[in-house]
Amino acid sequence: MLSKEDNEFISRVGPGTPMGNLMRQYWIPAMLSSELPGPDCDPVRVMLLGEKLIGFRDSMGRVGLIQNHCPHRGASLFFGRNSECGLRCVYHGWQFDVEGRCIDMPNEPPESDFKNKVKAVAYPCVERGGLVWTYMGPRETPPPLPDIEVNMLPEGEYVIIPSYVESNWLQAVEGEIDTSHTGFLHFGAIQPEDVQEGTFLHYTVKDRAPRYSVVDTDYGAMYGAYRPAKPGYVYWRIAHFNFPFYTQPPEGVLGHSVIMNAWVPMDDTHTMSFVMLRKDKMESGRPSRLPIQGNSEKYPDMQVPMLPRTTDWFGRFRPAVNADNDYLIDRELQRQPDSYSGIRYLASQDRAMQESMGGIYDRTQERLASSDVMVIRVRRRLLAAARALAEQQIVPPGVDHPEVYRNRSGGVLLPEGADWIEDTKELRKAFVEHPEVAAQLPQP
Known part of the structure; x- marks a missing residue:
């Protein structure tokens, strides 16, 4: 049997936990590719390692996995408009691409460069074998995907x-x-x-x-x-x-x-x-x-x-x-x-x-x-x-x-x-x- 301390240690996977940090070293299967059936399809709520994320496929077919709350005022990006190569928050129109960059901020004056200073948490995604894989770890360049035969x-x-x-x-x-x-x-x-x-x-x-x-x-x-x-x-x-x-x-x-x-x-x-x-x-x-x-x-x-x-x-x-x-x-x-x-x-x-x-x-x-x-x-x-x-x-x-x-x-x-x-x-x-x-x- 495990001690109470070890049981908590090995079971908990949320942000900042030792076991969660271990899992973030690896690529993680996040969802089926078929859950995002085509460009600009409906976004999907995805819970991973205790984080609430929104999965979407942009106009070019790329998959993004982005934080649930808009960096502006916290409205959920699940309700966003998925079009024009980004997910647009319907509260104030801020739009984010699959890398989390703010690519449009229509409620700011045209001369403002504030959008260049705003970035949402977004995790890199790749597709292989019918799965969307995501990397939630600390590396700037993720490790390779595991050679899982199937x-x-x-x-x-x-x-x-x-x-x-x-x-x-x-x-x-x-x-x-x-x-x-x-x-x-x-x-x-x-x-x-x-x-x-x-x-x-x-x-x-x-x-x-x-x-x-x-x-x-x-x-x-x-x-x-x-x-x-x-x-x-x-x-x-x-x-x-x-x-x-x-x-x-x-x-x-x-x-x-x-x-x-x-x-x-x-x-x-x-x-x-x-x-x-x-x-x-x-x-x-x-x-x-x-x-x-x-x-x-x-x-x-x-x-x-x-x-x-x-x-x-x-x-x-x-x-x-x-x-x-x-x-x-x-x-x-x-x-x-x-x-x-x-x-x-x-x-x-x-x-x-x-x-x-x-x-x-x-x-x-x-x-x-x-x-x-x-x-x-x-x-x-x-x-x-x-x-x-x-x-x-x-x-x-x-x-x-x-x-x-x-x-x-x-x-x-x-x-x-x-x-x-x-x-x-x-x-x-x-x-x-x-x-x-x-x-x-x-x-x-």
Whole structure:
């Protein structure tokens, strides 16, 4: 468990906090490119790291992310007129470009040069792989974007699933790197005889208490969760935590699966999730993270229905299955052998657990076990990196080395006694195709 001081330190991400300062060293996924569908489209409210910002696309198609309050008298630029290569405050007509420069001040005399002395806070933005990335850090020249494989694929070869999570960002990250919950929360109702022998799912439900090996990496941390497989083999689930808030879950087959999940802090108690998948990981419109053998009624869809979008700070990508309706838990279904949680959607099952902890869970109350070894390691890495930055100005892992993000995750069978790190080195490399692995598909 964490001390009260460390829990506050690691959870808070607002301006001036050590963890917020750490995250500002990196490029941050701010929104989908499709949220700003064309030049001079409607502005969008965006909450990032506790800052209220306004996203807009100017007449030339460039994306800007600017402070909410007009520098003049504080009216919200959300109500601004987006035209003529800038966002114009409707209170007095002051207009700002994507770099925050005041380019027009029509309520001042023509001879006034005051507009040249006024600048709004604006963060540089670039678009790649369907995402708008922004840099909120102190450098005049930002670092390179991370080499996230799925975010570097050509248009049409990737899928992004955004979702709002009403909890602290770290609760979402820790839910993703906690692999032992899969055999209970998601597949607790499935018995080994329900699924085909020799599949990853069969091994998972046959032994729901895997052992773990965890190592530090130059991008964060990696774990291998292992359990017995067919005679002479061990089933390994290999996954990653990447600084500052990315996870690569062990879904699909190692060497083929291309996935990255971003858990972007909106503020201390709200998170925006961007699940990025290579498109060939989708089957019939569903992510292949779902098992495909056995009784299909036990394997609900992942994509949760969304509520109508609103324009408030937390109105983007809100799941219709949420705390207000108890995640539509069906107690009768829960009593039946076909469901463990009684909650239909896999993503809703995760969200129910993470959000039920509260906005920021009091981790001084935890009683961690051996299955939490990856959670413990990631906390230590985050705390150490944030303190090293705050106290010694040491640049956090991965900021200046985009290549360290070139990893893949997934499941693999290895002979008993194999060196899981050395023997999966090639399969974990991004941007490398493995026809011998693809020939094994489909696998759960």
